[in-house]
Amino acid sequence: MALGLYLHIPFCPQKCHYCDFVSYPMAEAELVEIFLQALAREMELYSRSGRLHEKKLASLYFGGGTPTCLTAGQLVWLLENCRHFLPWSDEIEVTVEANPGTLNREKLQALRENGVNRLSLGAQSFDAMLLEAMGRKHRPEDIREAVSLAREAGFDNLSLDLIYGLPGQTLDQWEETLCQAVSLQPEHLSVYGLILEPNTLWGQLVEEGKLLPADDELALTMYNFARVYLHRAGYEHYEISNFARPGFHSKHNCRYWLNQDYLGLGPAASSWCGGKRWTNFAGLAEYISRLQRNLRPVAEETELDLQEEMVETVLLGLRLLRGIDLQAFCQRFGMELFAVFPEAVRRFTDLGLLEEDGGYLRLTAKGLPLANFVWQEFV
Numbered sequence: 361m362a363l364g365l366y367l368h369i370p371f372c373p374q375k376c377h378y379c380d381f382v383s384y385p386m387a388e389a390e391l392v393e394i395f396l397q398a399l400a401r402e403m404e405l406y407s408r409s410g411r412l413h414e415k416k417l418a419s420l421y422f423g424g425g426t427p428t429c430l431t432a433g434q435l436v437w438l439l440e441n442c443r444h445f446l447p448w449s450d451e452i453e454v455t456v457e458a459n460p461g462t463l464n465r466e467k468l469q470a471l472r473e474n475g476v477n478r479l480s481l482g483a484q485s486f487d488a489m490l491l492e493a494m495g496r497k498h499r500p501e502d503i504r505e506a507v508s509l510a511r512e513a514g515f516d517n518l519s520l521d522l523i524y525g526l527p528g529q530t531l532d533q534w535e536e537t538l539c540q541a542v543s544l545q546p547e548h549l550s551v552y553g554l555i556l557e558p559n560t561l562w563g564q565l566v567e568e569g570k571l572l573p574a575d576d577e578l579a580l581t582m583y584n585f586a587r588v589y590l591h592r593a594g595y596e597h598y599e600i601s602n603f604a605r606p607g608f609h610s611k612h613n614c615r616y617w618l619n620q621d622y623l624g625l626g627p628a629a630s631s632w633c634g635g636k637r638w639t640n641f642a643g644l645a646e647y648i649s650r651l652q653r654n655l656r657p658v659a660e661e662t663e664l665d666l667q668e669e670m671v672e673t674v675l676l677g678l679r680l681l682r683g684i685d686l687q688a689f690c691q692r693f694g695m696e697l698f699a700v701f702p703e704a705v706r707r708f709t710d711l712g713l714l715e716e717d718g719g720y721l722r723l724t725a726k727g728l729p730l731a732n733f734v735w736q737e738f739v
Contacts (some may be wrong), residue, residue, distance in 0.1 A: 362418035363633070364615040365446060367399065367438065368626030369427040370644060373462065377495040378523075380557040382628035382642045383425040395644065396434060398651040400441045402625045405656060407445035411633070412623070416449040417442070419612035421457075426482075428462040432470035439474045448475075453611040455480055455519075460506040461498040468513035478517040478610075479510050480550075486540035487533050490526055495561070500540065507544045517608060519548035524586065525579035526554055527562070527571055534582045535589070542593045547608040551586050552601050553579055580729055600679050600731060617680050619673040627657075636663050666693065670700055675735050683722025697721060704737040 371392065372383045386392075406412055420442060427435065435456070442448075455478040456471055471479075485491050486500045503520075510518055520541050524534050541549060556563045556573055565571035587597055595603035599617060602610065615622050621633045628642035638661035641647050650657040664672070670693055677684035689697045698705055705721070708714040713727030713734055727734055 361415045362449065362620070363412065363415040363446075364419040364421070364612050364620070364622035365417050365442070366421045366423060366612075366622060366624040366626075366629055367427075367442075368624065368629040369422060369424040369430065370395075370627050371429045372424065372426045373429060373459070373497050374495065375561075377493070377561040378554060378556065378563075380555075380560055381425065384644060386429050391644075392430070392434070394648060396430075396438065398648045399438070399626055400445075401651045401654070402657065403441055403445040405651075405654065406623065406625075412446065415621070416447045417452055418449050419615060420448075420452060420454045421612040422455065423457050426459050426462055427456050428458040428467060432467040435467070436470050436474050439476070443475075453478055453517075455610070455612055457482065458506070459496075459498060460502040463506045463509060465509055465513070468509050468515070472513045472515060477515070478519065479515050480519040480521065480548075481506055481510075481546075483520045483541065484523045485526070485529075485533075486537045487529075490529060490533065493528065494523075494526065504544065507546070517548070518546045519550060519610070520544070520546045521550045521552065523552050523554055524582040525574040527573055529574060529582075531578065531582060531585065534585065538586060538589050542590070548602070548604045548610065549590060549595060550602050551583070551590075553583060583729070598681050600681075600728065614680075617676045619669070619676050635669065636661060638662070669693075670695075670697075671738055674701065674738050678721075678723055678731065678735065681722065683717075683720040686716070686719050686721060701738055707737065708734055 368382070370383050371386045373386055375383065375385065422435075422438075430438075452475075454476045456476050457480045459482045481503065483503045484494060484496060486503065488499055491499065507518065522537060522541060554574065556566055558564065558567060562571060566573050590603045591597060595605060597603050598609055599613070602613070604610070619632070622631060623633060624631045624640070626640065627644055627647045628640055630637065630639045638658045640657045641650070641659045647657045673689065673692070674684060674697070684697065686697055693700075705714060708727065709716075713724055713730055714721060715724050723731060723734065
């Protein structure tokens with residue numbers, strides 16, 4: 361049985377102005393080491409618990425935070441612990457998220473030599489003024505340098521993250537960012553619309569009337585522009601926010617969208633396995649304290665009933681451009697999707713937002729920008 365593993369490394373050089381993820385400014389060396397010991401202990405607890413019996417890792421993803429805030433030695437140590445406690449499949453995809461300013465030749469070579477075969481760079485923009493406004497520490501030239509070093513180290517599966525709908529961002533700036541990104545020839549691009557959360561600096565500034573958010577219509581124009589631009593550049597649009605060269609879909613993220621089993625370790629990490637979902641404590645102190653007492657650091661655990669699992673499978677599956685495999689849905693749940701959700705399917709098919717094609721139910725081109733509206737009907 362296959363399993364995806366997510367490791368949350370909560371440290372960052374600094375908090376970006378839009379970031380809503382659980383992350384903390386890079387801590388003192390002693391605290392980082394204590395955290396790493398706790399993370400390894402969590403791996404060991406699951407390895408010995410029997411919960412992962414006969415499961416092999418099909419994907420491993422280091423996220424954060426900024427995993428590459430850690431030293432090369434610390435990252436290699438974590439990889440070694442993953443291998444020791446959790447068996448890897450032969451075709452495993454191992455991804456590490458990185459910020460351009462936290463990479464060097466030694467670190468990249470160490471990652472590549474120890475099994476990391478995919479790098480996800482948080483480029484976000486190629487406009488220096490926008491990067492500064494976002495609170496990013498890197499510059500456009502740092503992105504290009506990081507890509508060059510990654511290629512030298514042997515990485516042939518590289519992804520760039522980009523953000524559109526930034527305050528003050530113009531369509532011309534967005535086009536230039538896409539142009540610069542494509543010129544680096546990454547195998548994969550993730551294109552995210554900015555969401556301003558209230559507990560972020562930018563969210564607070566908008567609430568106080570001190571920052572003007574991007575116009576919704578302009579943000580939609582930017583999204584549609586990216587779809588056309590990246591298609592012409594040879595990228596397949598395979599998920600609402602993701603584009604890839606043939607053969608370079610993110611295997612790990614596809615596990616989420618197919619509602620397959622995954623294990624999340626680290627503060628605030630979530631897991632879905634065997635019909636149960638659980639989430640770890642977000643606070644670093646609570647997370648470490650429980651593991652030092654050999655306790656799972658789980659804050660909340662829920663068992664989903666059949667209807668809830670079917671709903672989640674539909675919501676996640678509709679994120680994929682190919683849509684939901686209707687035969688696989690029936691095999692998994694013993695019921696036809698159209699029989700479970702007849703009214704929602706009929707309504708959105710009549711509106712031209714959903715379509716059945718080749719055994720898949722998917723959002724139409726008209727339905728993609730209205731995905732949130734469609735999803736609500738299935739809940």
